Amino acid sequence: MRNQVVISGELIALEGLRYTPAGVARVALTLRHSSQQSEADGVRQVQCEVDALAFAGVAEKVTRFAIGQSVKVRGFLAQRSMRSRQLVLHINDIILE
């Protein structure tokens, strides 16, 4: 089952490095994306804020970025928690845009 996201955006929030109960590094961040996307024979102005999580080595890589930087991330969508339908992007890789 496919679940792939590639999205660019400005880093607008970046929490400090934390660790899961199993000792895995974890970072929460938020991207602000804005672009024009083609849809239904026209162009749609798109804006969204994407809450994201990074773990282990990717979390450590994320901490080297700074708020305000434009980044491109690759990852997958998941539910925030068992009780919340809100979508969160799990980041497998992040690079400067």
Added chain:
Amino acid sequence: MRNQVVISGELIALEGLRYTPAGVARVALTLRHSSQQSEADGVRQVQCEVDALAFAGVAEKVTRFAIGQSVKVRGFLAQRSMRSRQLVLHINDIILE
């Protein structure tokens, strides 16, 4: 700015065809995705429900699908509305999985 999503899932909700004020066909639907994704040197069981929208020809194509079918969609993420941060997937293409 990149904004690309490819995700598979079961069609669990499918509204009837409606039209925007500009007369463009519009359909709202929900996918339930579940898979295993690799993350931080491990495997994560992923589950999420993705609210999605399709317009014009893609909306008409969507109406030919039925609840319970497994589909794969390609599209982009956007904010539900100016007032809601909730993410909605805008579908550019949909095929049977």
